[in-house]
Amino acid sequence: MSGLRIHIREKRFDGAPVLGECTIDAAPGEFIALVGPSGSGKSTLLSLVAGLDADYDGDITWNGAPLSAVGESPAHMGMMFQEPRLMPWLNALDNVRLAEAERVAREPGYQSNAPRLLEEVGLGEAQHVWPNHLSGGMQRRVALARAFVVEPQLLLMDEPFVSLDMPTGNRLRRSLLRLCERQRPLVLFVTHDLREALALADRVLFFGDTPARVLLDHPVEGARGKDLESAEVASAQQVLLARYPQLLSGILDPSQVQTYDEDTA
């Protein structure tokens, strides 16, 4: 199949199973949010996909070929984490350019996308500013530009907008969706905030149980692209939690899932 296939049979840490049987198929261009209680293995799953941890039982493929390790990956991969992880000795432009280094080496005559990406995230005027002179929100913008500068086919994001105030977070989410619209990467986005998942994703995967697995694969309708405090997001959240009251605690009654599918069929 084309796109990403994740099939985890088991992932253990120190002998204890953390992830159980889990199959996720995702098509190019899809935006998938991963939501679940703390410790349910969301970040672990991202690190397996990123190739940062190869110690698991399962297969992760991209267009049918193993997605085994960063650097050998058949998909251009971008990543963004909770911390912007900027190099303090490089200005905003050079931080973004750093991600292009491999491409510059590989493609003679390659024209840097970094200035355009910084324009797109609203930092056209701040290209030569050092990270310690940028606000937290601006630093995340640089990290967002850096994630997209490689034109990733697969973008892994682990709570990239956590602990930002609402307007700053909303602006960053709008920038992210604009960039996704243009480049169409497949995104796996970990968040604790159900509203953020509903405002960004095409599908939300809910994790839970021990060892963790996907409890529910929920298609999002109506809330995508809206601000977190919008009526559309509030309503999507209310409908979901009315039907599955303990979902965010990682508990789901399987009989409810059938009812939901029948309702939406």
Ligand SMILES: Nc1ncnc2c1ncn2[C@@H]1O[C@H](COP(=O)(O)OP(=O)(O)OP(=O)(O)O)[C@@H](O)[C@H]1O
């Ligand atoms: N390097 C590690 N060594 C041992 N145990 C680990 C390691 N990394 C994660 N774990 C354990 O694996 C489980 C899943 O952790 P993980 O960070 O993937 O969960 P999470 O759903 O992302 O949590 P959170 O939402 O709090 O970030 C937890 O019990 C955690 O303590």
